[in-house]
Amino acid sequence: MVLKFNTDHQETWRYDGKVISRTPESVLLEAYFNRPDKLFHGILLREGDRFVEKYFNDRWYNIFEIHDCDTDVLKGWYCNVTYPAVFEDGVVSYVDLALDLLVYPDGRQLVLDEDEFAELKLNEVDTSRAWQALAELQRIMKIPFILN
Template identity: 60%
Template sequence: MSSFRRMGIACVWRTIWSFTSRARRNEGRRSRCVCRAGRCSVCPMDDVRVLKRNLRGEVTWQYAGRILRREPNAVVLEAHFNLPDMPFLDTTLKRGDRFVETFYTDRWYNVFEIHDRDDDRLKGWYCNIGLPAVVDGDTVSYVDLALDLWVSPEGEQRVLDEDEFAALPLDETTRRRAREALTELQAAFLSGWRPPTAMGEA
């Protein structure tokens, strides 16, 4: 996400996320699914905290989200953009834009699907290359490796932050796995793959 910082938004991730008004209204019911069947894999459930870590394991940013779906190897959550509107690459991020984020415990990336606040129009996918996520109770954490991929709704791809990735003190295996993850993501999007939604497949 360092691309935002290069645009002059140095603290973008310090205040980027907030609970939805629906989440606030449902406070106290976070452990019940709306289908009244108890916990299930598709109904909104728990509030969670997402921790982004650096190579030393230090938390560089954290924010709250709401679980939409759990799978054996993935978790899908929702959060909302809460900064003033700002341009980003070929789109504009608006206060209230909906982010559907998929974190995998067996893949070296996570994917943020961004929807417009007004009409829920898809704006694109922001993909972070990093170590596989760790899901522990109400916490989702991952180690960010700087390398990012942006995919527009039309499928146009743009690799970001390659200079920062090159500067990281990574061992040969980690650097190779990160590059392989980027290649995997690029090929997946080219083939028509899309990350899961609350009702989708991981």
């Protein structure tokens, strides 16, 4: 199970996922989009799209690789800036910090929700760590990128 929380530690989304692999610092899992179809910055997210998701307990982000539910064609990557994930009792949980990076299959990158991030009123250290996480994502999410 995956649990997403906001900075007030209120649950904002939950869904099931199947663990593909695990290390002491990360979990790679497969999940399926469980919301109605939505056009999102030029990418059609469809209910049932396959997500391969990588969570880290030592990094301030996670990475979702998005595949079409019918053809399994890669649609792109969605990266969340977060506090490090927590792994316990078959549950992956994380606190989302609003700041996101969308990466298209052709390598274009789009930073999302900077305004929402600014409204969070995080302390100076956490704000700096979040911006560092975004910079790291922008650096590592160069094409070709393979999630493993």
